[in-house]
Amino acid sequence: MAGEDFTQARKMVLAACLKRYQQVFPRVTKEQVLLIIxxxxxxxxxxxxxxxxxxxxxxxxxxEEDSAYWRQQxxxxxxxxxxxxxGTLDLSAPASVINALTNFVCTEARLGKAVARQLVEEVITLRNVCCPxxxxxxxxxxxxxxxxxxxxxxxxxxxxxxxxxxxxxxxxxxxxxxxxxxxxxxxxxxxxxxxxxxxxxxxxxxxxxxxxxxxxxxxxxxxxxxxxxxxxxxxxNLVVPTPGTVLDAGRSITHKEVVVSLHLQGYTVKEIARITHHSPRAVDNYVGTFEAVLILYLFGMPPHLMTRLLRKGITLVKEHLELVKEFYRDQQEIRKYLVAKGVRI
Structure with missing residues (x-):
């Protein structure tokens, strides 16, 4: 699929699924397959x-009613x-395959046959767990x-x-x-x-x-x-677990936006974690970073200096600056918020 777009790939998936279905159900139609995939x-x-x-x-x-419903779900x-x-670990594989792999491990890794066979069985078990x-x-x-x-x-x-x-x-x-x-x-x-x-x-x-x-x-x-x-x-007001939200391996700022929005509505870190199904540690980190960026923004510090002072990446700082501009219309609103938080300006 190199150089092709997802639309083309989707057509290929449909054709492959239709062909496979028709091997078992000859009368199945394209519409019926589309209904599933x-x-x-x-x-x-x-x-x-x-x-x-x-x-x-x-x-x-x-x-709260919506939150309770999704918490239950x-x-x-x-x-x-x-x-x-x-259940029981699946070690099944053709004897010829096990023997061939065992001999390969013996030759390449210079291990004894008993150890090599054990390694092969471990690999087969992992494979069968991943492909039930x-x-x-x-x-x-x-x-x-x-x-x-x-x-x-x-x-x-x-x-x-x-x-x-x-x-x-x-x-x-x-x-x-x-x-x-x-x-x-x-x-x-x-x-x-x-x-x-x-x-x-x-x-x-x-x-x-x-x-x-x-x-x-x-x-x-x-x-x-x-x-x-x-x-x-x-x-x-939920945080869906993905690599972007759990491992911070992405550029999505929605989960930060949700957390900050709840924080500005007056909810505590513990309450936000419960509402969003996110970890308290991550919530506290988002709120702390947002408020730090907010203060530095108020005093006119450029983003590249914020990164050095806060020891955060430039992308993260810019994400929080976007949130600042989204939640506050002008500096007067920022001052009012910080004063209410006990910050002396």
Whole structure:
């Protein structure tokens, strides 16, 4: 797919899925396959509103009833780890494969046959956990290898060598598939919920889904996936677990915007962490950085000096400066806020 766009890739995915389905169900149609892998293609022009009308651009005020509802929904997401769910470890593999791999390890690593075989069996076990058999999955589920929740960015470790975690995601529930909406607003509302669910499912299994992975799961461009997640976060004052929000491995500022908005509404760090499902440490860090940038901005310090004083990256400082400009119309409002906080100006 080098040089091609996602639209072309999506066509190839549809063709491959249709071909595979027709091997088992000869009479299956393209529309039936689309209903499963890309329902958006069937509803995007069916109104009564447009895609952009369903994207929230500003953070909503906190609503305790809405927060309680989503707290209950998220708390109910408790998938078992793949290793726990699959029960006994699967060591099955053709004897010829095991023998060939054992001999290879013996030759290349100069290990004894017993140790080499044990290593091979460990690798086979890992492979079978990451790629469970079809009969071990339920309808609507998808196994995936994702970024581990502790795979922090490092200049010493290439991205492809970062720690990963196998997860099993519920892409569709039977109820969702049986009652898939046929209008733009209803479908996008369902899609947001599905995206949020798989993100929390992955997180509960020690994994984090990137936008690229979500793009392939839902067959929608990563740009739109990002917009839908941001819209959901702003609408419900939640922080969806992704590499960008958990590992700070991205440029999205929506989760910071949600946290700062709640802080300015008077909520404490502990309350914000509960509302957003984010860690208190991260919340405290966002609030502290925002207020530090706010003070330095008031006194006219340029961004490059802020980075040295705060020991933060220029990108992070600029993100917080954007938030300052979003939440305050002028310096008088900033002064009023800081005085109320006990800052002597």
């Amino acid at each position: 890309d329902p958006w293609a069937r509803v995007r022009r069916k109104g009564p509103s447009r895609y952009t009308d369903q994207i929230r651009t500003s953070v909503a005020l906190h609503n 998220i708390d109910s997401i408790r998938p078992a780890l793949p290793t726990t769910r699959l 058999r079809t009969r071990q999955l339920q309808s609507g589920e998808m196994p995936l290898l994702t970024t581990h929740v502790r795979a922090h960015l490092s200049e010493e470790v290439a991205t492809r060598f970062r720690r990963q975690a196998p997860v099993i995601l519920t892409v569709w529930t039977p109820e969702e598939l049986a009652n898939c909406p046929h209008t733009v607003p209803d479908y996008l509302e369902l899609l947001k919920k599905r995206i949020v669910r798989v993100c929390f499912e992955a997180h509960r299994q020690n994994g984090l889904l990137t936008l690229m992975e979500l793009q392939w799961i839902f067959q929608m461009s990563s740009v739109r996936i990002s917009e839908l997640i941001c819209s959901f976060e702003k609408d419900h």
